[in-house]
Amino acid sequence: MQSPCCCLLSLLLYLVLLSGTWADLEGTITLRLLQTSTFQNSSFVDTEGLSLLEDIKLGYFDKRTWSIHLYQPWVRSPVPQADWEKLENMLRIYLQKFNHLINEGAMQTDIPYPFVFQCMGGCVLYPNRTSQAFAYMGYNGQDFLSFDTKNATWTLSQNTTLSRYVKAFLQNYTAVRDMVEMILNDTCVGEMKMFLQYGRAALERQELPVATVFARTPSLGQLLLVCHVTGFYPRPISVAWLRDGQEVPPGPVLNTSPILPNADLTYQLRSALAVAPRDGHSYVCRVRHHSLGTRSLLIPWGNSEVVLITGLVAGLLAAVAMAAVVVLWVWRQRNHQPKEESKSRNSILSKGA
Template sequence: MQSPCCCLLSLLLYLVLLSGTWADLEGTFTLRLLQTTTFQNTSFVETEGLGLLEDIKLGYLDKRTWSIHICQPWVRSPLPQADWDTIENLLKVYLLQFNHMINKWAMQTDIPYPFVAQTMGGCILYPNRTTEAFAYVGYNGQDFLIFDTKNATWTFSQDTTFSRYVQSLFHQNSTLGELVEVIFDDTCVDEMKMLLHYGREILERQELPVATVFARTPSLGQLLLVCHITGFYPRPISVAWLRDGQEVPPGPALNTSPILPNADLTYQLRSVLAVAPRDGHSYICRVRHHSLGTRSLLIPWGNSEVVLITGLVAGLPAAMAMAAVVVLWVWRQRKHQPMEELQSRNSILSKGA
């Protein structure tokens, strides 16, 4: 008779792998299942779970009731409610066994409470349709054990008495071995293909980036040009600075932030270029994104007069009168420009840039 842990995963995979067709989507996709369990003591344990397809939250586990909450309607639609009830019941059995097993290990090895055990498993589907599976176990926020998918063995990240002890128990535990075997026997990839089929619309969603360029003057001899890009989806994006039409190579003067999420499931980032005030060069922030197709978004940074004004106002308070005269001249020049020309300075779409 199969263990409840293995039955749970087998049922999950069987129910998700219902009949249906799916069309290939471009790109690399990753399915992740995350579990975080906090052991306050031997009798008080809290477990949180989360399922992600790329950056899309599929569902989560209520830490009080251990109920599954589905976040996307297309995840629940292929399965009747009775099947979800069965999954939840078996999931509770698995979590009870997991907590009992970890508590037993902690007491036998005198691990102090409280501590946190984390697991992450899933698979990656690459554009050439090759796949890769993975599984990790963490302890108190640190890498602990890694599953070697080629040899079907657990290797430890930290060589300690505790890690060696847990590694040996993982290898001896037949239930866990069955569970891992089911996960990595191509079932994760089949499950992801099913999700890609039902979630195609949201996965293919495209949002155009919105970009602005502004300046900061942290010191008298330095000008920071900031290109802020936000509101784009999907995540991959390319941002570069052009000096007089030529791309600025990587270096200490160029600093680009990581891609960060927005609350509306879009992304943002900043690219900062340090330049000398009044250096006489023209600068353009260039953005390339899948939503733009073959075009590029070009956002220029003003002209030499604007850079000069920024430097004067920020670094030479005694020259305020001269700066005011220059500002007035620039304002008058811009006043007579057509509105279309003013708008084009903030957002230019040009082919082949």
């Protein structure tokens, strides 16, 4: 019986057995192969599978039809139809064996249902042409096992009856161990280099960031400057605040959110800087991104004088508005009083008559 991670890697790596030469792309490139299997009981398992090249989805496993569906059209074209059918057949066999192995381990170690098993494997290709492979297994959201690709050994991440059982199974079968080592250290990197040519256009896609700066006043003595940057791709970006031309160092007054995905396959983030309303400094949000080349996107907020003038103008407008309300009220009162006096005199005269 083959290792679950081994089978998953061999299956999904076959997906990228493409001809071609390595596109000399800049930066680090990572191929990730993911599997999540939820064991509801010994007879029902809900499985999801996903393959990613960086953040580009290559394909996923359709649990309803037990087949592979692709997100990118350039993944399918180099694979002959006969090979594709063999690939999907391998997937079905693998899942049957994987489910049997885990269910057997759960029964022998008295593990209660339901539980979740996860596998993640793949490799990283660095700009200097070196590479590093990785493989991890998880159980119920916790680290379970990891594979040492240099020594070809499995390491316990948690010391439980189930983890010892799975490790012993994986470690005792030398053929399985050797296959995992070969796939991670040789096949993964070799095939990813060939695969990059077909995905080069997607990997080199660039979208310019759009940035805006606005202010909030969480308290009377504090002004919060917010720089919102969105619509950029690829993911790496640098956002910093400049005070009088000097970068503000990390600290309690500076808070930058994680990089979050947008629905259109771009990214966004926010960087907030807490300042005093009248500190006399000027502030600029600086954005650096690969799509900008050597340039930087600079979005100024202004200085304390602008903030102060804005506050004074707002105060003056409020005072003028209050004065207008008072004048209108007095005018109405004066016009209303003669009418009341006239009505009163007419009433008295009518009574006298």
